[in-house]
């Protein structure tokens with residue numbers, strides 16, 4: 001059997017529960033008289049904590065959650081304003097009422113500046129201090145509510161952010177898969193072109209020798225190169241998905257321009273269109289991976305070749321800029337688009353490479369969308385809408401930028417600005 005003293009009565013529990021749910025009032029005064037009279041006034045309404053000096057008040061604030069504090073401004077040792085400052089540092093939401101006697105307006109102002117919510121002149125009457133404490137309690141619970149709502153909101157925002165991040169990752173993955181297929185499709189088209197040529201030659205001749213054999217050997221070399229390209233492309237994307245970078249990030253321009261000419265000559269989009277690729281007068285090395293660079297050029301050049309069904313020209317030429325590049329006068333508009341100018345930061349020299357066509361041009365309603373993934377104005381099977389979005393990504397990754405300028409009926413020019421190495 002339990003002895004009566006160990007049994008908690010219902011009223012004990014109730015009282016404890018009430019005490020727990022009651023707000024806490026801290027009274028800080030170094031004079032016994034006012035401290036006790038405040039205790040008597042408030043003992044029924046709040047959990048009371050009493051402190052005879054600043055140090056004790058701070059100690060209590062470290063151990064208990066306090067809603068409101070009533071602090072005498074003039075105390076021996078730590079002054080009331082100091083106590084106020086420390087209380088606020090420990091519990092920023094605590095509301096503090098200062099008790100003042102002969103203080104100057106300045107002292108009172110300072111207390112208010114430090115976050116006191118009210119001040120009462122001593123001696124005070126009971127109803128005034130009751131009202132002041134009740135108002136402070138209300139302020140505190142409102143602030144508490146706002147704070148807790150804020151925390152909930154922040155948690156929700158965090159969750160949403162995470163969700164968006166997940167979606168973004170999924171979207172990026174989807175785009176990368178599509179990009180792999182798109183990019184590998186280029187070399188595959190070229191491979192199949194070469195294989196067709198080889199098949200024709202083999203079909204026509206009974207035995208392979210001399211020129212035919214040399215020609216086939218040469219074509220096989222191209223094929224091998226393209227197969228290597230395919231492998232490199234898939235490696236690059238897979239490593240991108242693992243967030244790492246592989247491959248050298250420097251390349252000579254004229255070699256790539258030679259490759260580009262070779263690739264485009266056998267590309268189905270070439271048709272009867274005139275293609276002029278001018279090597280640089282003086283070769284330069286770029287801060288970019290070779291496969292990335294050729295992807296940019298291929299996408300832009302193929303778009304140029306596809307810019308009109310009628311016979312037209314595509315010109316590719318470049319020049320090295322030794323001064324800093326200022327495109328601040330160029331604005332996005334019906335005829336212009338500028339891409340990754342913010343991300344373009346490096347010391348000169350810069351290679352300006354222009355891919356220019358005199359095709360149909362880009363209409364003002366189409367211009368804002370051309371870099372969006374999957375946006376295409378081409379017939380199904382002809383366009384995937386991925387070329388320029390891939391170019392966009394590669395420009396970002398290589399800190400390069402682009403300015404496209406187009407007039408319907410006149411043609412389009414893509415100016416690409418690529419960071420180059422200074423001459424050694």
Ligand SMILES: Nc1ncnc2c1ncn2[C@@H]1O[C@H](COP(=O)(O)OP(=O)(O)O)[C@@H](O)[C@H]1O
Nearest residue numbers: 303304307370376377383384385386387388412
């Ligand atoms: N040189 C150009 N001349 C005219 N329109 C172009 C040119 N380059 C791009 N465009 C427009 O931008 C769109 C998107 O290009 P892109 O992303 O390469 O996808 P795709 O070539 O598969 O359509 C094209 O469908 C076309 O409308």
Ligand SMILES: [Mg+2]
Nearest residue numbers: 299303387388
């Ligand atoms: Mg394209």
